[in-house]
Amino acid sequence: MNDLLDALRAHADGPHVILIRGYPDPDGLASAWAHARLAASVGVECDIAHMPVMSRVENRAMVNLLEVPVVRIQGPEDLERYVAMSLVDTNAIELPLKSGLPCVSIVDHHSVSGKLSADFIDIRPSVGATSTIYTEYLRDAPTRAFEPGSVASRLATALAYGIRSDTDDLLRASAADFHAMGDLAEHIDPDVLQSLARYAIPDAAMQILRRALEAMKVEGTWAFAGVGEVRPHDRDSIGQAADFLLRRDGLKTVITFALIEDNLDGSLRTTDPAVDPALWILEAFGVGPLGRPYGGGRRGKGGFQIPLGPLAACPNRQDLWRVCKEMIESTIRTRIGVASDRVEAQDATRP
Ligand SMILES: [Mn+2]
Numbered sequence: 001m002n003d004l005l006d007a008l009r010a011h012a013d014g015p016h017v018i019l020i021r022g023y024p025d026p027d028g029l030a031s032a033w034a035h036a037r038l039a040a041s042v043g044v045e046c047d048i049a050h051m052p053v054m055s056r057v058e059n060r061a062m063v064n065l066l067e068v069p070v071v072r073i074q075g076p077e078d079l080e081r082y083v084a085m086s087l088v089d090t091n092a093i094e095l096p097l098k099s100g101l102p103c104v105s106i107v108d109h110h111s112v113s114g115k116l117s118a119d120f121i122d123i124r125p126s127v128g129a130t131s132t133i134y135t136e137y138l139r140d141a142p143t144r145a146f147e148p149g150s151v152a153s154r155l156a157t158a159l160a161y162g163i164r165s166d167t168d169d170l171l172r173a174s175a176a177d178f179h180a181m182g183d184l185a186e187h188i189d190p191d192v193l194q195s196l197a198r199y200a201i202p203d204a205a206m207q208i209l210r211r212a213l214e215a216m217k218v219e220g221t222w223a224f225a226g227v228g229e230v231r232p233h234d235r236d237s238i239g240q241a242a243d244f245l246l247r248r249d250g251l252k253t254v255i256t257f258a259l260i261e262d263n264l265d266g267s268l269r270t271t272d273p274a275v276d277p278a279l280w281i282l283e284a285f286g287v288g289p290l291g292r293p294y295g296g297g298r299r300g301k302g303g304f305q306i307p308l309g310p311l312a313a314c315p316n317r318q319d320l321w322r323v324c325k326e327m328i329e330s331t332i333r334t335r336i337g338v339a340s341d342r343v344e345a346q347d348a349t350r351p
Pocket residue numbers: 027028089109128129130166
């Protein structure tokens with residue numbers, strides 16, 4: 001903890017950037033805010049930065065709660081105004097590492113995916129959320145971060161929500177996560193927490209859910225649903241639809257997919273221990289031109305994005321979608337071992 005403050009002090013000659021990978025989720029945002037508070041206590045100013053467009057509604061609600069600006073990084077030039085960076089809730093970000101900015105700290109709960117270099121590294125794959133680790137830092141910090149006051153209360157609420165959302169509503173929480181929740185409990189604002197948890201679902205997300213329910217095709221314990229064209233900022237609705245469909249009785253694995261601008265985007269959700277999402281996606285779609293798979297995942301969850309390249313120029317979006325849908329459905333059926341033609345499939349099982 002003091003090592004983190006020392007590492008921050010060693011780069012106190014200008015503003016820092018706190019980087020969150022991918023779509024910032026409540027855990028990443030709360031941790032970044034906690035990091036910014038700790039940095040402020042030693043006189044270092046921070047911005048929170050993310051790379052793609054912010055998507056999930058609950059995340060936008062969370063951003064409104066923060067006192068720290070969240071900026072979008074589009075290229076290395078956007079990092080020029082900072083003297084150092086820190087990674088929270090991730091330990092791998094390729095672009096900023098190329099920027100030459102010194103990395104002050106990496107605090108994360110994901111397993112390590114590459115070589116790490118930072119003044120301070122705390123990676124604990126056994127805890128459920130990075131917010132748990134930052135709660136410990138704040139508790140042990142010399143400046144009392146949780147002194148009564150509205151900022152402290154909002155920060156505690158954000159951290160509690162971060163822990164809650166990364167542990168499936170505490171169903172997968174570790175002892176450390178519960179301990180952190182205990183430390184946060186007396187500072188949490190229940191009204192704010194409730195407003196974060198019961199965020200209003202936008203009409204577009206409901207429509208995507210309806211389309212997913214209508215399009216769902218079931219094969220044994222598998223189901224898949226192509227929802228058609230989706231706007232980039234509704235991207236998370238695809239995963240949320242998969243989460244919902246997975247709750248249907250008898251299903252173990254669900255894939256939802258959509259056409260988003262020039263890509264075919266999909267989400268995989270599974271409760272089947274035999275299905276490794278990252279491996280499944282790699283084996284189903286292979287690797288892209290740069291030798292990297294089209295997606296990845298962790299236990300139970302995965303996502304993929306297949307660029308359509310020049311095909312995206314097809315002026316008839318309906319035809320383009322039909323081709324994409326048939327490709328995905330036939331790939332899934334081949335992978336799970338059912339014939340594309342259902343009549344044939346039934347014949348084949350007859351004695
Ligand atoms: Mn996390």
